[in-house]
Amino acid sequence: MAIDRKEKIVLYAPDEDCLGDIEITGDSTNVGQYSDKRFHSSLQWNFTEKRAEQLLEYIAEHLKTAAEIELWNIWLDEYDAPTIVQRSLKELTVADIKAVLGQKIYKKPACLVVRL
16 A cells, blocks of 8 residues: 555544554664663553553563563663563563563653563
8 A cells, every 4th residue: 555645644643642552663773781682672652551561572572582680761862870670471560561561650760670
């Protein structure tokens, strides 16, 4: 299906909850000063309980092929010592994800390390 770039299109969302779904994209170099992991991706989202549950499923799937995953909340500014929270997959809760990745106002770098 070809898109006519001159056609006027309106994107309608009945409320703000429809925006901010989970988007995980390619290689992100922004976390390099914090993590020595070989592969980095960028997570863009607005926290909701439902999305956090979806992220839990993604983490569980990822840990089938990896020993651990680091989820960082960073801002592109000067390095600041991060807060690091460690959980096993069995211990991990939506509240843990909210505490690290669901902050409404950024305070300082934070990392959630999840292991099997």
